[in-house]
Amino acid sequence: MKELVFLLEEESMKALLEVLLPQILPPEVRFRCIPHEGKQDLEKSIPRKLRAWQTPGTYFVIVRDKDAADCVATKKRLVALCEQAGRSDALVRIACHELESWLLGDLTAVGKAFNNNKLAALQQKSKYKDPDNLPYAAEELEKLVKDYRKISGAKKIAEQMVIDRNHSQSFHCFVTGVRRLANG
Numbered sequence: 001m002k003e004l005v006f007l008l009e010e011e012s013m014k015a016l017l018e019v020l021l022p023q024i025l026p027p028e029v030r031f032r033c034i035p036h037e038g039k040q041d042l043e044k045s046i047p048r049k050l051r052a053w054q055t056p057g058t059y060f061v062i063v064r065d066k067d068a069a070d071c072v073a074t075k076k077r078l079v080a081l082c083e084q085a086g087r088s089d090a091l092v093r094i095a096c097h098e099l100e101s102w103l104l105g106d107l108t109a110v111g112k113a114f115n116n117n118k119l120a121a122l123q124q125k126s127k128y129k130d131p132d133n134l135p136y137a138a139e140e141l142e143k144l145v146k147d148y149r150k151i152s153g154a155k156k157i158a159e160q161m162v163i164d165r166n167h168s169q170s171f172h173c174f175v176t177g178v179r180r181l182a183n184g
Helices: 011-024 039-052 071-084 099-104 107-113 117-124 137-144 150-158 169-183
Strands: 003-008 030-035 058-065 091-095
Touching: 003 011, 003 039, 003 169, 011 030, 011 099, 011 150, 011 169, 039 058, 039 071, 058 071, 058 169, 071 091, 091 099, 091 169, 099 107, 099 137, 099 150, 099 169, 107 117, 107 137, 107 150
Parallel strands: 003 030, 003 058, 058 091
Antiparallel strands: none
């Protein structure tokens, strides 16, 4: 049986993915989400975990926020860590700029999660059409939803998300890569 192990930068990404992955993955593919305490913790653990994990049929997905870093350089560095650990088959995906960009990609879901149906109409404004261009997506989301909290908010929004409705390109890149890995 195939298992995908997601090595994540933080707990809020785990909250999101535990809700969304059953919609993305075929039922016969198991998954496990392992959050870390930030970027440095994640990057230190990648070589160790990838070398030590010897279970057949296991594939790794590394997910990290771009934040203010250079996306291409960040991805190259993470791919190199995976290759050094002997796992060139690991999938590396970067959330541009951060997890909240993925959440802002589906303002209908945000509105439903926080009982504010007016938010859905904002998706048509140029500011929200491509949420990957918002450098401070977390702050933007907090402006729209006063009681947004990172972990509980990610889970609440994920429960309302529709994968194909999302406007974040980095989110779709993640979904496409995960589906390809699961079905390959």
